[in-house]
Amino acid sequence: MTTVDIHSSKENFRAHLADNGLRVTNQRLAIFDAAFLSEDHFTAEDLLERARKIDHTVSRATVYRTLPILTESGLVREVDIGKDYKFYYTPRAEEPTQAQVICTDCERIFETDAPFLEWYGQSVAKKLGLSVTSQRLQVSATCDRLKNDGVCENRR
Amino acid sequence: MTTVDIHSSKENFRAHLADNGLRVTNQRLAIFDAAFLSEDHFTAEDLLERARKIDHTVSRATVYRTLPILTESGLVREVDIGKDYKFYYTPRAEEPTQAQVICTDCERIFETDAPFLEWYGQSVAKKLGLSVTSQRLQVSATCDRLKNDGVCENRR
């Protein structure tokens, strides 16, 4: 398993910018760093706040304009759990298809490998004459310990 | 397989309203009818338009206030495919856990049975100490015929 360190990852980001004729700006680098230093799932607003701690000139508009660049480069993944805003996270290793388990008590999102999904989606789509471009499995759940003991250990 | 006819379904709706101390209003009935007569997935705005053809006094606010009642009663299902607005549909038969295959060419949504999901979600959640409340699998795909022949037969 190849893990991802910030230096090689930042090089990938610079390369992605260069490959697409995009400029390397302080704001984009600050947003990249903020994303990479986030340990869990974050929202656009979280990212803005964290990026501003690194470069206080970063604006909300630039965060929203940079997020698609990060997701297209594969350095950040987008997760839509059906709320009216999206979550993002920075994968720490090469990951197969992922599923999310969402604890509706503590609102935490757990990423889980779900390699068999790959096969499953293909077979379902083929019957419809379609070719899979992506798929996602999301499981909503409640915390057993919260129900039993009144404490959700996942809550931070 | 038990299919669903509009009369028994509407009785279920009335019963659900009564059980929850909610009133049977013309607007709610019009919205119910509009949902039931829709043959495919629809948005809140679609539903407003169709409900107004039945009862022109129906307002947007009432549609948004009635949709949760319909979904809670199980008569309508909500489908969030990651757009900024939600889709809904009226299931025509008792359905096991469903997956959606979304054609990104024609934007159609295909519902597919995915009974094994039930088992899968349970096993993943159990490892995390969670109990599944719901799950969804969504497969995004492109139309093979559109790519090969330039025609997407799913487009209407």
Added chain:
DNA sequence: CTCGATGCAAAATTTTTGCAGTCCC
């Protein structure tokens, strides 16, 4: 009659966009 339900319009929320000014290459 009473209180839940409704329509309207304003508000809320997240994301996008127009524009004038900035700074990367």
Added chain:
DNA sequence: GGGACTGCAAAAATTTTGCATCGAG
């Protein structure tokens, strides 16, 4: 120096909410 990039604020787009009025039970 030129054009891509940025910040700001206004705009978009969907959904929610406050309030006066209406109507189901």
